[in-house]
Amino acid sequence: MFRNFSRSSVRVLIASNHGLFRHGLVSLFKKKLGLKVEIVGEVTSLEGVIEAIAKRPVDLVIVDYDDEQLNREDFIAHFVSGKGQTRLILVSLSNPESAMLYDRRELPLSQFEAWFEGWQASAEPRPASFGEAGFNHRIRSNRMKHFVVASILVIVLTVLLIFGAGQVRLLPVAASAQAQPIDQLFRLMFFAIAFLFSLIVVFMLYSIVVFRRKKEDESDARHIEGNTKLEVTWTTIPLVIVLGLSFLGARSLAEVERPDPKALEVDVIGLQWTWRFEYPRYGIVSNELVLPVNKQVILYLSSQDVIHSFWVPEFRVKQDLLPGGEEFVRTLRITPTQIGSYKVRCAELCGIRHAYMESPVIVVSQADFDVWVAQQTGESTDPVERGRKWSTQYGCLSCHSLDGSKLVGPTWLGLFGSEVKLTDGRIVIADEAYIIESIRNPGAAIVEGYPNIMPANVGQDLSDERIQDIIAFIKTLR
Numbered sequence: 001m002f003r004n005f006s007r008s009s010v011r012v013l014i015a016s017n018h019g020l021f022r023h024g025l026v027s028l029f030k031k032k033l034g035l036k037v038e039i040v041g042e043v044t045s046l047e048g049v050i051e052a053i054a055k056r057p058v059d060l061v062i063v064d065y066d067d068e069q070l071n072r073e074d075f076i077a078h079f080v081s082g083k084g085q086t087r088l089i090l091v092s093l094s095n096p097e098s099a100m101l102y103d104r105r106e107l108p109l110s111q112f113e114a115w116f117e118g119w120q121a122s123a124e125p126r127p128a129s130f131g132e133a134g135f136n137h138r139i140r141s142n143r144m145k146h147f148v149v150a151s152i153l154v155i156v157l158t159v160l161l162i163f164g165a166g167q168v169r170l171l172p173v174a175a176s177a178q179a180q181p182i183d184q185l186f187r188l189m190f191f192a193i194a195f196l197f198s199l200i201v202v203f204m205l206y207s208i209v210v211f212r213r214k215k216e217d218e219s220d221a222r223h224i225e226g227n228t229k230l231e232v233t234w235t236t237i238p239l240v241i242v243l244g245l246s247f248l249g250a251r252s253l254a255e256v257e258r259p260d261p262k263a264l265e266v267d268v269i270g271l272q273w274t275w276r277f278e279y280p281r282y283g284i285v286s287n288e289l290v291l292p293v294n295k296q297v298i299l300y301l302s303s304q305d306v307i308h309s310f311w312v313p314e315f316r317v318k319q320d321l322l323p324g325g326e327e328f329v330r331t332l333r334i335t336p337t338q339i340g341s342y343k344v345r346c347a348e349l350c351g352i353r354h355a356y357m358e359s360p361v362i363v364v365s366q367a368d369f370d371v372w373v374a375q376q377t378g379e380s381t382d383p384v385e386r387g388r389k390w391s392t393q394y395g396c397l398s399c400h401s402l403d404g405s406k407l408v409g410p411t412w413l414g415l416f417g418s419e420v421k422l423t424d425g426r427i428v429i430a431d432e433a434y435i436i437e438s439i440r441n442p443g444a445a446i447v448e449g450y451p452n453i454m455p456a457n458v459g460q461d462l463s464d465e466r467i468q469d470i471i472a473f474i475k476t477l478r
Helices: 021-032 046-055 072-080 109-121 134-166 179-210 228-256 366-377 383-393 432-440 464-475
Strands: 010-015 037-043 060-064 087-092 100-103 105-108 264-271 274-279 284-286 289-292 297-303 308-311 318-321 330-334 340-346 358-364 419-421 427-429
Touching (some): 010 021, 021 037, 037 046, 046 072, 060 072, 134 179, 179 228, 264 289, 264 308, 274 358, 289 366, 297 318, 318 330, 383 464
Parallel strands (some): 010 037, 060 087, 289 358
Antiparallel strands (some): 264 274, 297 330, 308 318, 308 340, 340 358, 419 427
């Protein structure tokens, strides 16, 4: 049985044929580790070790690992056989700046002091087989202790992150059936991110604090080539997680795109910088998207100029609008679940007034939707009122002001009958012919001081009658 003893009471027997090994070993204990030992003798063979141990108690036998005249296997076989209670360790002093210790495994000098303390702390009988039973058991126990502490910290940090995120409104209210599977997937991915963040940060900081290099320790750390089991594990687990999330994502996408054969159809047209919504079933054109609650709507999305993107944050889903005609029309399904007012935004940078490309989205009951349809289908007999309506619905007022302020296009205030100077130097009168030409062929007469950005096909959906209504409305703006 080993006795408890202080560092100064350790009795060391040296086995080496090198004269300088003792000097280097003493330097290792005193200068590198600050340990005081008693050198009880020096021998040059296993027989000498056995004879020395028989004469007086020895706590530790240190064998010169670099001494080729010593047969290490003989030393190992003798001490593993349990023929004594003396500790055995092999030391290599081939590097003058550090040392490598061999205790079943290679043990860097930077870890030797902890090894030494662990050996001294135990009063239980242990075999002298390189510390295989006692020391390795302690190492495993220490590793498990560190692992348990770090794991608890990972769990605590993960819970705190999830709780903290729950106190912050990361997403707006979910107002569509499509938002439910998307939000569930978002929450799952956030939980996974919180756990992975905690796993990386906790183990990194724990290692920095607990296993940091001690003062005045300039030795090299243990050289590790790799760990196949660890590499297979950290490759397989993320792969399984990614495949699992891919499956959940595909299932969520299927839920979002689940069709309803009785869905309400709405054509959504995006143009710089406004939205137009057409209801083919009712012949309605509006600059507001009015939808009945709890009824699926299929939107047919297209653009008249550049790429736009339809996005109502409360509905979660988003889709791009592409120019190019019917073959580029895209679809998006939405089932509103909460009555209220929202906004559709363009989520694609589409020009200088991109930030102002918004339109109301109003979700109402089915009864209120029927009333709205009846109101919209009742045509006014006043051409000025109809002109104001067409100007709003077809996006004219997103570029032309009614109060004289300068937007990207000339103001309509006082336009009719006035003189207009063009970029080619001509001066023309803004009569009916000029306004019709500006709508049907926007690039034919560009007003001086304004860019040629009016889409060439802006008037393709306007009938001659509706253009006359717009002209009637412009005439009133004096």
